[in-house]
Amino acid sequence: MDFAVGGVAISLMKGDITEVEADAIVNAANSFLEHGGGVAGAIVRKGGSVIQEESREWVRRHGPVPVGGVAVTSAGRLRAKYVIHAVGPRCGAEPIEKLAEAVKNALIKAEELGLVSIAFPAISTGVFGCPYDEAARQMAAAIREVAPSLKRVRRILVVLYGDETYRRFVEVFKKAFS
Template sequence: MQATCFEVRGLSIRLAQCDITEADTEAIVNAANSYLKHGGGVALAIVRKGGDVIQRESDEWVKRYGPVPEGEVAVTGAGKLKAKYVIHAVGPKYGDPLGDEKLARAISNSLLKAEELGLKSIALPAISTGVFGYPYRRCAEIMADVFLATAGKLKSLRTVLVCLWGSEAYEAFRSVFLEKLRDYISSCP
């Protein structure tokens, strides 16, 4: 597996071209829509691998609390996945005037939810880069900025795996992270 690693104020960040459903982390993040209908992309792959229980729990969550606003998160179990939890992060559609702010909140709230749950590790996808149309580079810039702003505030969360599907996504993120986090490059374990 191709990987590039960084260490930001005690937070180990690993960029890898990989399948998030295979991540060996305590939680994985799903790039979700507000109604938590997992019909395509990362969401569908997670439900296929983890089982229908993830969709059922998602439906219950929405029934109980209502749609998840853009930038916010919901949590369900992870079914048959290696992870304990799926954190469903609702990102914005590209072109939304407040899109960058909402995407930053979706990423940040995913990390903070993992922290609230007392988790040590989480896997993140490139939120909003699928059907929501965000360019890889812009998502990577926002994600790197969130890591810089949030890393020092995290107590339990120690490891973030950024799972990127395909070489185009991996190379875009790697390029941006090497620019923005150049002072934090570390060797991969």
């Protein structure tokens, strides 16, 4: 499913984010950048331990990443150049609006890095427990807000694992971008 805003192409697709071709892959991270399970675990398994090692070094240097913030590492063996680790909220414990902040910060970081394409997972919908619909609304709102100001980033992929996630995101994005 494809949309566009401000000259930026936005594509929703079902699949494995570690397999897509994009300059950066966004990781749904925790503040300590420990990548054990979910999207984070899959990225390290596929990209190699260098991603976890660089993440720990980032935390040693800068401290934990705040909710809504981002950190960048290489992408190891992945097709991407970078992994942008975005820390979304734990639903019920932190404001859902921090999800939109994480998406905005990832897009701004991709722009700063001079990237053309970026791929997002459904941030905060796994162990962080955010409902698909609300996560999709936050992501769509953030993309709509930031995309018109992007000069280098031309393609945003939202890569969704599973039929239900994909269906819910399509419903929300159709309303947000129609």
